[in-house]
Amino acid sequence: MIDQKLLNKYNQPLPRYTSYPPATFFKDGFTASDYIKAVEESNEHQPKAISLYLHIPFCTQLCFYCGCTTLISRNNNLYEDYIDAIIKEIELIAGHIDNSRQVTQIHWGGGTPNALSADQIERIMNAIYLNYTMASNAEVAIECNPAYLTIEYIDRLLKMGFNRMSLGIQDFDKKILLASNREPSAMPVKDIVRILRNHGVSVNLDFIYGLPYQTPESFNESIKQAIDARPDRIVTFSYAHVPWVKSHQKTLEKNGIPGPDEKMQMFDNARETLLEAGYIAIGMDHYALPEDPLSIAIKSKTLHRNFQGYCTRDTTGQVYAFGMSAISQLHNAYVQNTKNVPAYIEAIKKGEAPVEKGYLMDDTDIAVREVINEIMCNNRLNWEEVSGRINKTAEELKTLTAFDAKKLEPLAEDGLLSFDDEEITVTPTGRFLIRNIAAIFDPKLNAGEKRFSKTI
Template sequence: MIDKTLLDKYNLPLPRYTSYPPATFFNEEFTASDYIKAVEESNYEQPRAISLYLHIPFCTQLCFYCGCNTHISRNNTLYEDYIDALIREITLVAEHIDLSRRVTQIHWGGGTPNALNMDQVDRIMDAIYKHFQTDQNTEIAMECNPAYLTEEYIDRLLKKGFNRISLGIQDFDKKILLAVNREPSAMPISQIINLFRAGDASVNLDFIYGLPYQTPESFTKSIEQAIEARPDRIVTFSYAHVPWVKSHQKTLEKNGIPGPDEKMKMFESGRKAMLQAGYISIGMDHFALPEDQLSVALKNRTLHRNFQGYCTRETTGQVYAFGMSAISQLHNAYAQNTKNIPRYIEAIKNGSLPIEKGYRTDETDVAVREVINEVMCNNRLNWQEVASRINKTADELKSITGFNPEQLKPLADDELVTFDKIEINVTEKGRFLIRNIAALFDPKLKTAKKQFSKTI
């Protein structure tokens, strides 16, 4: 248990480090032509593998906690126009990719991807299969709202090759779901899991803590219900209250939002239940069965992370993203599409890529990214191991990150890390505050004037 004094000390606004640099550093000087150049250069960079991300922004109703780029609509004509543009974008970008490279990961995010009917899903997947090479080991994942799943829909997802499904539960308490405007599952979760497992697909259950009416006791009850269903992974996201970005989140304030000490109690209590049930703690917020790929990767210290979440180095690829607001993560650049659906569709119709902003990485960014990824994913940092991956020396890496061992001493005193000249290790207590630890290796944070959510 982390005491309140420590919570207050470390509950600071810091990046989530889903990417490095964070998306707040993207700029509008980065254009479509810059992206095309970066895509062509990416064919000669590592990793050679390809990850594809498809952003489906549509939701049939707005969840008040949502921080994603979504569009509330049931207009099927708009859906069809969007799908036409998405397929055309895939074709345009594929012309610049070495298609002998293997696709190791396909991820559908949103929004609510299963707001589309299966004929529409089939059309998009057929376009991917037409251009790219996949195999039996390719992870094909979709984020789903269980309120819209049927047995027929599940069967068709399996037949189309989907083998990992993330179910956005958020909470099992219907009072809490009502307060955040989230519909409950259409079928018992255990039934959904069994249907997917019958087709050899893995299932994640996703939860959010820090919502109105949640207490440590109620959240733990939801986690215990999840454990009974025995999914492959359970994910517990800390609610990020950013009403200056997402104004609809202000609606939650009328029912009260739990403070950082309550949120930490929720997380600790849920975490304890999962660990006692045999789940392995992965990174900040994931828990996986011991035989799951993420647990094996953590044991082997080969865990990785991108905008889509934690993955293994075997499934990691440079990410080519499609759809409104989608972010590509290449070795040498980040590129984000416009967040406006009409502008997205119009650009594609005109044969242009709808890039809104991006960022060109340099050697320093790549080096810092490797360090922060290692800390965030594998809870350790061996300077020489990371340096050898990017053809640097340990001393060069320390210089690039602006590392000062004196900054680690307060964290060591608070039992968050142990360290020597060769290696830094994050303690069990330190995992709760991993963003604070990662921030020590971020030279841009010292000069950045950006707004971030708090760490707890």
């Protein structure tokens, strides 16, 4: 276990670095025409592969820990209007993408994608298959709440081509789920995993630590149950308590939420249990079986990450996102759709891209993104390798990132990393504090008043 004094020293509010710059830097005034121009320009940049993200905001009830952009509704008429809009958005953007490019990833997130009926999901999938060229080995993934899964529903998803499923378990303890306003799985989770894997579907089980009534011992029992089901991947997310952003999270405080020391023990116990069971650690919170593509990528130092999560450099693409609040991640631009469902639907009816915010990246942003992504994913930074990806020299890359070796010296003294002129290597201890290391390369970190969750 990492030294507690070291944890206390580095337990600071910092970005999660799922993107660079973080979404807090996206700006108003980015227009629909700006987005279309960025989409057309993206055809000239790498990667040529296409990743599609579909945001389904609907949930039938609100989980109190939720930090996502959701809409609590059971209104099927609203669902239908939304589906009509998302299909039109799929068609609109397809008209500006080179049809020789192939889709290597599709990811459905939310919200709760399986709040929709199978017929509704199939309508959207048919629109994708009609308007885009699919790679033969494309990953087609969907996040599902197991409370709403049935054998019949799973069978329909399989027929549509889904080959990866993430199940939001969060915890196996029903008392903890009740305190979080989360329904338990409708079917035994072990049975769901078995059925999916027998059909060649890769399975993620997702968990959250830091919820009311959780203890290090109870959370470890949930992880042991997960291991017994033997999914391809297990994810342990640290609950981010940000009630100034998501006011409903205050509800969790009445039952008490674990403090940093307890959360660190949960993380440490779960990590040890998963590693002993043969899972490979991917970043801070993902674990995969040795034969999983992510495990292979981490060994070959080719792990990558975009808004859809961890992936390999072979399969990742520029991300074109559909639905309210969805964020497209192009070579030199981020674009976020409006976060209001009626406004989203209305913009699409007018034939407009439903843009709310965006960010155009310059050479410095692209360089910093490459550096932070490499450190976060592969726990190292070889200046020559990374500079080659953006057609810069190593010295140019250091200049663009305002690199100062003196900033690394305190981290090296604390055993978080080692470095020389050619390479920076994160130590096993440093991997626990990878966000702190990444922040060294972030020139925007202190630009403006931004609030982030703490690293622990």
